[in-house]
Amino acid sequence: MKVIPESHRDLLKDENKAFVYLATVNSNGTPQVTPVWFDMDGDYIRINTATGRLKDKNMRARPNVALCIADPKNPYRYVQIRGRIVEFTTDGAEDHIDTLNFKYHGSRNYPGHNPKQPRVIYKIEPLKVDAHG
Numbered sequence: 001m002k003v004i005p006e007s008h009r010d011l012l013k014d015e016n017k018a019f020v021y022l023a024t025v026n027s028n029g030t031p032q033v034t035p036v037w038f039d040m041d042g043d044y045i046r047i048n049t050a051t052g053r054l055k056d057k058n059m060r061a062r063p064n065v066a067l068c069i070a071d072p073k074n075p076y077r078y079v080q081i082r083g084r085i086v087e088f089t090t091d092g093a094e095d096h097i098d099t100l101n102f103k104y105h106g107s108r109n110y111p112g113h114n115p116k117q118p119r120v121i122y123k124i125e126p127l128k129v130d131a132h133g
Helices: 006-012 054-061 093-105
Strands: 020-025 031-036 038-041 044-050 064-071 074-089 119-132
Touching: 006 064, 006 074, 020 044, 020 054, 031 044, 031 054, 038 093, 044 054, 044 074, 044 093, 054 074, 093 119
Parallel strands: none
Antiparallel strands: 020 031, 020 064, 038 044, 044 119, 064 074, 074 119
């Protein structure tokens, strides 16, 4: 596992509210990129999505991903990460999306809960890290 350099760890803190741009690989080999909310679990990055979405399908089938987290105040300062999905679970995922909603919007009640599309948490291990700016 690679660790985010101290010079860029502030980008990972909740008060920064930076988005992570998540790149996955489609079944035909083409890339797919989505801005998503995230938080940290130690040195692992966690994201949350609804089951059945394209990024969900891609990460289940092809666990290698790329991430980019840019400084909201200076987009030329960013960290890019190549990583691997090491775990995914629906356990606690509804509460996790409420926690992420609080981080980004100040309210624990995520308005998009849908029992027909349960949430899933993906845990990403950083394997290569490049910090810029």
